[in-house]
Amino acid sequence: MNSPSHRPKLIERIREAAATWGFFQVINHGVPVSVLDDTVSSVRAFHDQPLDVKSKYYKREEGRGVMFASNNDLYRSGAACWHDSLQAWLGPEPPEAEEIPEVCREGVIAWGSHATAVAEKVMELLSEGLGLESGKFKELTFSESKVFVGHCYPYCPQPDLTVGITAHTDPGVLTVLMQNQVPGLQVKHGDVWVDVEPVHGGLIVNVGDFLQIISNGAYTSVQHRVLANSSKEPRISIVIFFNLAKWKGDGYYGPLPELLSPEKPPIYRDFTLKEFVENFYGKAIDSKSIIEKIKIYH
Numbered sequence: 308m309n310s311p312s313h314r315p316k317l318i319e320r321i322r323e324a325a326a327t328w329g330f331f332q333v334i335n336h337g338v339p340v341s342v343l344d345d346t347v348s349s350v351r352a353f354h355d356q357p358l359d360v361k362s363k364y365y366k367r368e369e370g371r372g373v374m375f376a377s378n379n380d381l382y383r384s385g386a387a388c389w390h391d392s393l394q395a396w397l398g399p400e401p402p403e404a405e406e407i408p409e410v411c412r413e414g415v416i417a418w419g420s421h422a423t424a425v426a427e428k429v430m431e432l433l434s435e436g437l438g439l440e441s442g443k444f445k446e447l448t449f450s451e452s453k454v455f456v457g458h459c460y461p462y463c464p465q466p467d468l469t470v471g472i473t474a475h476t477d478p479g480v481l482t483v484l485m486q487n488q489v490p491g492l493q494v495k496h497g498d499v500w501v502d503v504e505p506v507h508g509g510l511i512v513n514v515g516d517f518l519q520i521i522s523n524g525a526y527t528s529v530q531h532r533v534l535a536n537s538s539k540e541p542r543i544s545i546v547i548f549f550n551l552a553k554w555k556g557d558g559y560y561g562p563l564p565e566l567l568s569p570e571k572p573p574i575y576r577d578f579t580l581k582e583f584v585e586n587f588y589g590k591a592i593d594s595k596s597i598i599e600k601i602k603i604y605h
């Protein structure tokens with residue numbers, strides 16, 4: 308990702324992938340594979356512990372600290388999905404190190420900073436792909452608000468009757484994901500669900516709703532889901548969501564003015580953070596994202 312002579316090509320490839328697929332995989336990202344493997348093992352070790360140890364982290368209030376739960380949307384959704392998750396809100400207000408379970412503390416902290424470095428590089432390329440300065444996304448604080456999520460999809464004896472995570476789009480700016488070798492993630496491309504084969508050492512990056520909106524539709528936030536795990540080995544995936552942080556402007560979010568012109572009018576109306584948050588927390592993860600609500604029909 309670093310060679311200057313490849314940069315224009317890289318910008319174009321990432322722009323194209325983010326526009327058409329909304330998902331892409333990065334390799335040669337500079338994070339040692341041993342860091343990825345160690346983090347996956349330590350999250351697995353957390354989930355392998357007896358329930359009475361993990362239940363110390365049970366809670367339902369989101370937004371800060373550390374939380375262990377099965378489904379964030381348990382009370383908003385018609386059915387629960389076949390996974391457990393350990394979450395840590397790493398920014399803008401990081402938890403005290405002691406709040407993070409000891410068995411995976413080092414992994415959570417290390418992955419948090421490596422994933423941020425990768426996300427910032429990708430954000431530079433995505434920003435340039437829109438014709439903006441490479442530092443624009445960082446200036447807009449897009450890498451500041453971040454949540455670590457260590458998912459575990461245990462063996463499911465009847466995988467045809469449930470799913471690991473229902474189809475949804477991610478709400479924020481960008482998601483960086485790594486996984487062990489157990490498959491399950493699928494991405495929607497047109498009307499087809501496409502399997503994402505795990506690549507050892509590869510990182511998956513996907514566009515969230517907020518990035519689709521601020522790019523005025525140039526980048527696409529696509530639906531994805533995880534099938535219930537039919538293998539005896541648990542599937543581990545570790546995600547960092549980069550969400551909305553503070554905004555430099557007047558409290559309203561919307562398509563970046565730099566991208567708009569009489570030929571390219573906004574296709575989304577502006578909205579407030581309150582509206583965004585209420586929309587997210589008021590629904591099950593598989594129901595309509597804010598994108599549908601704020602679309603302008605020309």
Ligand SMILES: O=C(O)CCC(=O)C(=O)O
Binds near residue numbers: 472477484486
């Ligand atoms: O486990 C995965 O591969 C995907 C998880 C996911 O989509 C999410 O946490 O939003």
Ligand SMILES: [Fe+2]
Binds near residue numbers: 475476477
């Ligand atoms: Fe997701």
